[in-house]
Amino acid sequence: MERNRWIRPFAHRVLRSELWRFTRRSVPRGVALGMVVGIIVPFAQILFASLLSLTVRANVPVAALTTFITNPFTTPLLWVLAYKVGSWVLHVDAMTMVAPVSTAIEHTDLQNALQWLTGATLVTAFGLVLIAIVSSVLSYFVTSFAWRAWIARKRKARVMRARNRTLAE
Template sequence: MSGWQRFGAWSRRNLPTRESMERNRLLRPVAHRVLAPELWRFTRRSVPRGVALGMIAGILVPVAQTAVAALFALPFRANVPTAALTTFITNPLTTPPIWVAAYWIGRWLLRLDAHVPGQPVADAAAHTGWIPWLMQAGPATALGLIVIAVVSAVAGYALSAFGWRVWIGRKWRHRHAKHG
């Protein structure tokens, strides 16, 4: 079995169903909206939107990512199953590297390692250990997560839109070769 076939089988096993969304207590107040048929159709516009929203929810939301992605799908008319499935981009294997990368990106963007003259309080605090590091790590990591989420969402949208076009093109070529 190839990698894509394994991924397809894993996706089918883990893809949320309308019934599982209906049973989700976090979604119960808006279940009638989340379960709207147009949000469950796989179209060339709704799937890339779902991928982008799933990336954002998966990276920025620490808990209930699937429910949040489903709620995000409502105003953007994105595909709910795709948004929910894409949140699995973060899991116990991928989250630590994402957070470390987020810290380094945020640190670089905030220029936290640059020395600013005339800051005696900051210079004195720099020698106290973990407290200054934690004070710098929070904002740096938050900024890095936002950057990673936005870049991942844009890349996910573009790749899924391109993948959709390739898939439809192959279907059309196969259909024309079969009947023509």
């Protein structure tokens, strides 16, 4: 890949080993990034996840694979859920006296940015962003916990094997 004329200018960044190794820090980052990109970006998800993983030092293959959380079977359910979440949050926000979320969306270009980014109406786009944030944070912590549990189990098995070898001698 380093010799390819299109990749050569930035090959030193793309081919860093930390982006391709499965470590306790890069894998949860990759999962969280893949969740955000998979939920919010409706097109070229693998490309965006791969490019963004360079900036946050996330595992590139994990980020790319996690974008498959949205597929033709899950996307309609996700969009219905996003509409319901967005309408509930904006309805609760409208019932408050200040309505900070509605005011911020209406008085800035956030409404246009959300609709352009997701290709959805304001309520659905807002719901998609909320779901993406919550699911990425949750998936980061679940993956991190699962990684630590897996490593602890491997270490415990290694210690038991060493103890059994010592007793056998």
